[in-house]
Amino acid sequence: MKTDALKQALDKYGFDAAFGGARRDEEKSRAKERVFSFRSAGHVWDPRNQRPELWKLYNTRINKGESIRVFPLSNWTELDVWQYTRAEDIPVVPLYFSAPRPVVKRDGVWIMRDDDRLPLNAGEQPEIKAVRFRSLGDYPLSAAVESTAASLDDIIEEMITTRTSERAGRLIDSDEAASMEKKKREGYF
Amino acid sequence: MTASIPRNVTVGTTGPDGPTKGLLRFLTCGSVDDGKSTLIGRLLYDTKLILEDQLLALEKDSRKHGTTGEDIDLALLVDGLEAEREQGITIDVAYRFFSTPRRSFIVADTPGHEQYTRNMATGASNSDAAVILIDARKGVLTQTRRHSYICSLLGIRHVAVAVNKIDLVEFSGERFHHIMGDYFGFAQGLGFTSITPIPLSARYGENVTSRSERMRWYDGPTLLEYLEGVEVDQALAQKPFRFPVQWVNRPNLDFRGFSGTVASGTINAGDKIVVAASGKESVVTRIVTADGDLPEARAGEAITLTLADEIDVARGDVLAKPETRPEVVDQFAAHVLWMSEEAMLPGRSYLMRIGTKYVPARITNLKHKVDVNTLEHIAGKTLGLNEIGLCNIATATPVAFDPYEENRETGAFILVDRFTNATAGAGMITFGLRRATNIHRQDLLVDKASRSRLNAHKPVILWFTGLSGSGKSTVANIVERELHTRGVHTYMLDGDNVRHGLNRDLGFTDADRVENVRRVGEVARLFVEAGLIVLCSFISPFRAERRMVRELVGADEFIEVYVDTPIEECMKRDPKGLYARAKEGKIKNFTGIDSPYEAPENPEVVINTADGTAEEAARRVIDALATRGITA
Numbered sequence: 001m002k003t004d005a006l007k008q009a010l011d012k013y014g015f016d017a018a019f020g021g022a023r024r025d026e027e028k029s030r031a032k033e034r035v036f037s038f039r040s041a042g043h044v045w046d047p048r049n050q051r052p053e054l055w056k057l058y059n060t061r062i063n064k065g066e067s068i069r070v071f072p073l074s075n076w077t078e079l080d081v082w083q084y085t086r087a088e089d090i091p092v093v094p095l096y097f098s099a100p101r102p103v104v105k106r107d108g109v110w111i112m113r114d115d116d117r118l119p120l121n122a123g124e125q126p127e128i129k130a131v132r133f134r135s136l137g138d139y140p141l142s143a144a145v146e147s148t149a150a151s152l153d154d155i156i157e158e159m160i161t162t163r164t165s166e167r168a169g170r171l172i173d174s175d176e177a178a179s180m181e182k183k184k185r186e187g188y189f
Numbered sequence: 190m191t192a193s194i195p196r197n198v199t200v201g202t203t204g205p206d207g208p209t210k211g212l213l214r215f216l217t218c219g220s221v222d223d224g225k226s227t228l229i230g231r232l233l234y235d236t237k238l239i240l241e242d243q244l245l246a247l248e249k250d251s252r253k254h255g256t257t258g259e260d261i262d263l264a265l266l267v268d269g270l271e272a273e274r275e276q277g278i279t280i281d282v283a284y285r286f287f288s289t290p291r292r293s294f295i296v297a298d299t300p301g302h303e304q305y306t307r308n309m310a311t312g313a314s315n316s317d318a319a320v321i322l323i324d325a326r327k328g329v330l331t332q333t334r335r336h337s338y339i340c341s342l343l344g345i346r347h348v349a350v351a352v353n354k355i356d357l358v359e360f361s362g363e364r365f366h367h368i369m370g371d372y373f374g375f376a377q378g379l380g381f382t383s384i385t386p387i388p389l390s391a392r393y394g395e396n397v398t399s400r401s402e403r404m405r406w407y408d409g410p411t412l413l414e415y416l417e418g419v420e421v422d423q424a425l426a427q428k429p430f431r432f433p434v435q436w437v438n439r440p441n442l443d444f445r446g447f448s449g450t451v452a453s454g455t456i457n458a459g460d461k462i463v464v465a466a467s468g469k470e471s472v473v474t475r476i477v478t479a480d481g482d483l484p485e486a487r488a489g490e491a492i493t494l495t496l497a498d499e500i501d502v503a504r505g506d507v508l509a510k511p512e513t514r515p516e517v518v519d520q521f522a523a524h525v526l527w528m529s530e531e532a533m534l535p536g537r538s539y540l541m542r543i544g545t546k547y548v549p550a551r552i553t554n555l556k557h558k559v560d561v562n563t564l565e566h567i568a569g570k571t572l573g574l575n576e577i578g579l580c581n582i583a584t585a586t587p588v589a590f591d592p593y594e595e596n597r598e599t600g601a602f603i604l605v606d607r608f609t610n611a612t613a614g615a616g617m618i619t620f621g622l623r624r625a626t627n628i629h630r631q632d633l634l635v636d637k638a639s640r641s642r643l644n645a646h647k648p649v650i651l652w653f654t655g656l657s658g659s660g661k662s663t664v665a666n667i668v669e670r671e672l673h674t675r676g677v678h679t680y681m682l683d684g685d686n687v688r689h690g691l692n693r694d695l696g697f698t699d700a701d702r703v704e705n706v707r708r709v710g711e712v713a714r715l716f717v718e719a720g721l722i723v724l725c726s727f728i729s730p731f732r733a734e735r736r737m738v739r740e741l742v743g744a745d746e747f748i749e750v751y752v753d754t755p756i757e758e759c760m761k762r763d764p765k766g767l768y769a770r771a772k773e774g775k776i777k778n779f780t781g782i783d784s785p786y787e788a789p790e791n792p793e794v795v796i797n798t799a800d801g802t803a804e805e806a807a808r809r810v811i812d813a814l815a816t817r818g819i820t821a
Contacts, residue, residue: 032281053612054310
């Protein structure tokens with residue numbers, strides 16, 4: 001979704017730039033990402049040949065067919081995002097807050113199972129747990145975390161004491177350390 | 190560009206115990222084996238900022254790529270790209286975030302090898318302090334000097350010198366003091382405000398976050414204590430007010446505001462302001478934000494200003510206060526760090542971005558290069574990748590700036606290649622060379638249009654480009670003869686001929702070729718002003734320079750004639766015997782042999798003297814002049 005559909009939309013409308021919310025603290029290859037991240041024709045990211053980015057002087061020049069992904073929140077942390085959300089009273093999707101939800105344990109993480117789109121494996125039995133999502137991605141690849149944080153204040157408190165990273169719940173990333181870099185080379189957001 | 194953050198939130202500066210000392214941005218520099226990534230890994234690990242799942246991944250990675258035997262390899266935490274993990278080196282800058290109850294940190298982890306100087310400078314450009322690593326066994330090395338110089342050049346004033354791997358020299362105080370004696374010796378001239386030496390072992394965590402029991406002779410701070418305590422100059426709000434206009438916001442006839450982020454200083458409603466370049470003054474009537482008007486705004490805030498008067502302000506303009514104006518010049522001296530594989534050529538036109546403005550700029554003179562290892566000044570004509578030089582730069586229109594030493598926000602610029610759009614160079618302005626406001630062009634009573642009216646044709650440059658032996662001069666000669674017989678006023682500038690006079694001092698290096706074409710372009714422009722049709726016959730192998738000449742005159746006053754004769758044919762003709770000599774290696778930098786020719790992308794006329802006679806080719810050029818209404 002965030003690769004092919006995105007590329008099709010960018011090609012169809014010929015956008016010069018697309019804004020994304022990715023942050024450098026999310027993941028190792030994102031730590032190397034530029035704020036203005038150049039994509040060659042075909043949306044390819046070449047991490048070894050990125051434009052140097054000094055001061056706040058962003059190079060916005062591109063030729064036809066090329067584009068730029070812009071990440072204005074590059075230097076924010078997950079905690080910053082929640083503090084900002086609270087300060088500005090920004091409405092958020094309820095899945096970020098804890099609630100009793102039906103989940104199954106699979107590959108060591110909690111996957112939500114509220115309808116038949118997720119076929120159960122032998123021996124799997126959905127149970128009700130107080131969980132929330134720290135990161136929302138493709139279903140059913142985004143796992144829930146056990147949490148009782150049901151408000152913004154709770155989440156911020158949890159954030160300060162938490163011992164796992166935000167992307168721990170993404171099955172798609174844990175295949176191998178370099179999987180995000182690979183996806184991004186191919187045009188993933 | 191950073192998002193505007195409301196005043197009651199300070200992103201990155203809240204610890205578990207509430208507001209802290211604020212955000213510190215610092216970089217670490219050291220060479221391949223100094224243990225820099227290990228040090229950052231150690232900082233994150235000891236401050237408990239490595240999370241459980243990251244630790245699991247780290248253990249897995251350590252088994253695969255690790256260099257520390259059974260122990261987990263902390264360096265793998267920060268080397269994020271696959272190539273880096275495989276080769277065990279840091280290539281690109283990585284940013285890491287951690288916080289303690291006292292302070293939040295953004296670390297730029299930068300590579301130390303000379304071939305990645307540009308990446309180190311990138312990390313330094315946004316940092317307030319630096320941690321420079323020295324291997325205790327090796328002492329002050331060439332790279333230590335290079336790293337210190339680059340930090341100093343990029344404006345960092347506070348450094349911690351971390352003498353690492355102290356465990357490998359038996360935690361010797363004598364060794365440590367000897368190294369620091371060397372360091373202070375050469376760092377004196379670098380303009381650091383504070384230098385803090387710290388002996389430590391990143392691998393074993395000695396003096397990183399906790400005090401070492403094995404170095405009782407050391408009573409200074411641990412690295413973390415230093416980072417938590419260092420006072421950096423965060424006085425941007427105390428500097429003179431600078432507001433580079435990002436956007437003119439005009440949603441309807443009743444509102445006209447100027448949007449942007451305050452680069453430095455503060456502004457209040459009711460303050461007088463001046464547009465730096467034009468000198469036009471007005472008064473701030475409102476400071477508008479999405480959350481309502483503010484009485485005052487300060488450095489870092491994104492705002493929209495409205496003014497009392499309808500004065501001319503555009504994107505790229507800098508607003509200041511009349512009593513503290515920036516300098517406005519079209520020529521200045523700057524240190525330039527070259528970041529492109531393609532060498533910097535004096536005379537070539539680049540796009541310069543300074544503040545929110547893009548302006549065409551040329552490096553008019555490379556005063557000297559700096560050997561980043563010895564800091565010696567050396568003579569040179571061009572700058573290659575990762576080289577630094579002091580240059581004179583001329584811009585097409587005047588720009589407002591402050592010396593980089595006084596204000597990083599308004600004293601820094603980047604240079605963009607006009608064809609590839611790559612970021613080719615970064616610069617720090619040292620001083621202005623002349624005040625543009627003092628230089629006025631002499632207004633002339635007779636201008637180009639009035640001169641042209643005396644002729645029965647319009648003025649134009651006919652620029653013949655192509656390989657040596659392609660027939661440029663032959664065709665140009667026939668065209669001029671034909672035009673002359675029809676009473677057209679012409680002049681011929683020929684590549685070989687100008688090298689006997691005007692350009693006698695130039696050779697055939699890339700830099701000299703650029704200057705050759707630049708001078709010819711300026712002369713051709715004067716002839717166009719005089720109302721003539723100027724025929725220029727030059728190999729002119731580079732697109733950038735042909736474009737430079739094109740931009741000297743009006744849009745319809747430049748016709749590029751591409752003499753597209755295949756090189757095989759040119760070599761067969763070889764009228765001056767040059768190809769033969771070039772192939773024997775007797776002529777260097779010969780276009781088509783060991784120097785490139787960049788074919789025109791959109792020439793107005795293409796001719797090929799291999800497929801027909803020179804007369805036929807000349808006919809097509811003359812027809813093109815008539816079609817365009819230049820001649821009758």
